[in-house]
Amino acid sequence: MRNLKQRIESLGMEDKIFNVIVPKEKKIKIKNGKRKIIEEKIYPGYVLVEMVVTDDSWYVVRNTPRVTGFIGAGTTPVPIAREKIEILQKKMGTEEPKFKIEVEVGDAVKITDGPFKDFDGKISEVDMERGKVKVLVNMCGRDTPVELDSLQIKKI
Secondary structure, three states, X not given: OHHHHHHHHHOOXXXXXXXXXXXXXXXXXEXXXXXXXXXXXXXXXOOEEEEOOOHHHHHHHHOOOOOOOOOOOOOOOOOOOHHHHHHHHHHHOOOOOOOOOOOOXXXXXXXXXXXXXXXXXXEEEEEOOXXXXXXXXXXXXXXXXXXXXXXXXXXX
């Protein structure tokens, strides 16, 4: 992306190539037992370019190092619908990622991280605001409630 922006400036194409975007979104991941917010590319390997397609502007984009292809058939790119761009920009503009908890009370789950890794259990509570769940894990013949991050479990 940096190469393309530099080429646009050096060749004086700012009036034809307006915006270059690498679509990214913030996600919550667990690493070493701690929750971290990371930026992840939505479409790895793709860059969106807002431009007026002329022979000169298309030549600049097409001949930028590491640009290997484009979406579309033939010799010119296909424009993306404005609605899809707006949806993508909303997804990119999220300041704090939202918790997506896709389990409900009573669902069977497998714990994928932490001290209870590989244990099976059943969801007893779901806290959407904090992104936490309580799982009943069978230890020594008794169901023991364990509070976990929603990213530490997987539905089975």
